Amino acid sequence: MNLTSVMLTWEYPPRIVGGLAAHVHDLSKALVKRGVDVWVFTTDFPGAPEQEIDDGVRVFRVDSYKHPTPDFASWISMMNVNLAKSAAIQLKELRDTPFLIHAHDWLVAHSAIMLKHIFRAPLVATIHSTEYGRRSGIHDDYQRMIASTEAWLAREAWRVICCSRYMMDEIHRALGTPLDKIDVIPNGVYLERFTPPPFPEQFKSRFVFPGEKLVLFVGRLVYEKGVHLLVDAFPKVLSSVNARLVIVGEGYLKERISRRASELGIEHKVYLTGFLSSQELRWLYTVADVLVMPSLYEPFGIVALEASAAGAPIVSTCAGGIGEILTHMQSCVKVFPDPDSIAWGILRVLTDHALAEALRRNARENVEKNYSWSRISEQTLEVYQRVYHEYRGQEIWRPKR
Amino acid sequence: MGELASRVNREVNRLCESGVSVDVITISDSGYLIEEPSPRLRVTRINSPVSPHSTIITWLAALNVEFARVAADIYHSTPETPILHSHDWHFAPAAATLKNALGVPWALTIHSLEVHRSITPNSPLSLCISTIEKEMSRECDAIFVASSYMRDEVLKNTPADPGKVVLIPPEEPDWSKEVLKIYRSLVVSR
Numbered sequence: 001m002n003l004t005s006v007m008l009t010w011e012y013p014p015r016i017v018g019g020l021a022a023h024v025h026d027l028s029k030a031l032v033k034r035g036v037d038v039w040v041f042t043t044d045f046p047g048a049p050e051q052e053i054d055d056g057v058r059v060f061r062v063d064s065y066k067h068p069t070p071d072f073a074s075w076i077s078m079m080n081v082n083l084a085k086s087a088a089i090q091l092k093e094l095r096d097t098p099f100l101i102h103a104h105d106w107l108v109a110h111s112a113i114m115l116k117h118i119f120r121a122p123l124v125a126t127i128h129s130t131e132y133g134r135r136s137g138i139h140d141d142y143q144r145m146i147a148s149t150e151a152w153l154a155r156e157a158w159r160v161i162c163c164s165r166y167m168m169d170e171i172h173r174a175l176g177t178p179l180d181k182i183d184v185i186p187n188g189v190y191l192e193r194f195t196p197p198p199f200p201e202q203f204k205s206r207f208v209f210p211g212e213k214l215v216l217f218v219g220r221l222v223y224e225k226g227v228h229l230l231v232d233a234f235p236k237v238l239s240s241v242n243a244r245l246v247i248v249g250e251g252y253l254k255e256r257i258s259r260r261a262s263e264l265g266i267e268h269k270v271y272l273t274g275f276l277s278s279q280e281l282r283w284l285y286t287v288a289d290v291l292v293m294p295s296l297y298e299p300f301g302i303v304a305l306e307a308s309a310a311g312a313p314i315v316s317t318c319a320g321g322i323g324e325i326l327t328h329m330q331s332c333v334k335v336f337p338d339p340d341s342i343a344w345g346i347l348r349v350l351t352d353h354a355l356a357e358a359l360r361r362n363a364r365e366n367v368e369k370n371y372s373w374s375r376i377s378e379q380t381l382e383v384y385q386r387v388y389h390e391y392r393g394q395e396i397w398r399p400k401r
Numbered sequence: 402m403g404e405l406a407s408r409v410n411r412e413v414n415r416l417c418e419s420g421v422s423v424d425v426i427t428i429s430d431s432g433y434l435i436e437e438p439s440p441r442l443r444v445t446r447i448n449s450p451v452s453p454h455s456t457i458i459t460w461l462a463a464l465n466v467e468f469a470r471v472a473a474d475i476y477h478s479t480p481e482t483p484i485l486h487s488h489d490w491h492f493a494p495a496a497a498t499l500k501n502a503l504g505v506p507w508a509l510t511i512h513s514l515e516v517h518r519s520i521t522p523n524s525p526l527s528l529c530i531s532t533i534e535k536e537m538s539r540e541c542d543a544i545f546v547a548s549s550y551m552r553d554e555v556l557k558n559t560p561a562d563p564g565k566v567v568l569i570p571p572e573e574p575d576w577s578k579e580v581l582k583i584y585r586s587l588v589v590s591r
Contacts, residue, residue, distance in 0.1 A: 077462030
């Protein structure tokens, strides 16, 4: 059966806002390798073509700024209006071929549900995170609206995919989705992309002085990533080891982190790089002496996979899905979300060479075995086949021919 | 809420009296409801699957999905192709997608425009609504207006093709006949 997956996502390279873009990009390509036709409908980006074929993936970029809107939620609403209309025009081509719609997060819920009903096509939804989890609860009407949209998407989906058992439980509790409707498929990583730079020491010298250990943080600079805890832990690390904290990413905490480093008198030992290119980031993982994930909330923890693939020893909290990827003292050193514990973990790795080497080796083996995109796309295809089989097996909800 | 409800009600009844089967999809304040007040009329009242809302845009966007769901159900469960007839901008996004996806002819009645209604026509909200109005005027197959004033306003404020703007005053005794003539022409040209 030649199945077409119609992916809906609000970000797809070169438009990168968070981790969704890379996930949909890599999953789409891996599915194409398994014989699935993948059509991606996404938002426009300056310089990116309206339509293109990207490694076998058909990409359609929709004008998402033609309606002036008063706020972000209204923009999302109108972006969905345009996404649905543009997709509807293209999907007419698929009316005689098997296809399903695959939505990524609440941001495309409206268009996905509308297309599902108009074409009477089955809908699969991947819920990467929930508003409840991102904000540690629902505190106002704006968040309530987003959570309600997430619940609606989950209700309308034939199957819901999430990236960890932790997220499965969260979706069940926060959105009321029955557990037997949820499939856990972890995120994936392409190991072959994580090779060292041509001149590692030269590359490393862009971030640290000779003799300094490179302590790396990668992620959005937001509360739930716990970067503030890492900065608070760093004076303790410096009391024993000559190191520099390299913080990659952007976010609303950037100013606060910079100010906190000054208050602690360690501003000369903290380097906020902002965004780096994907290639630079992959190289940076390979030269890091330790990668720290001090997260308070982490639906999955893609950074843990990337660092493992690159062979960076990891110090991490057990937040969310990370605990399902990494094992204490085998593929990481687990710590509490507390500055003293984080400092202890970092020093444990930086001062025990044998442990660091074992962590590198085990983490890479773990990723190779369980988190390759080939494996992830196989599991996704199994969900597609199950959904399509069930859809074909019923007579009531079929499109008019 | 305003004049629209009673006007649409009058028009629907006149169409039913002329032998047309009409499905009305409208908003409910108290949950999903189907009513069949007369043999040729079915009213489906929908409410938003999302709550609360930050603006009228987010509220109507979710309602548009529900509108599309019910309209698609009607389309898929009836052998003939229905005509979609929407009123003003509120359900134009769903109507445009239904037309593009299913090839359903789309007639639109413009009762008023945002430029007339809004006291802040240059606010982001009003500009958003005006953009929807421009798009619906371009995309629909026929536009009904009730007065030559509205016809002029539609042509002045939207990119509507003058050839598809039809003036049929509600007081016209042959109103139903005129509307049915347009409906038939839309089906034929589909």
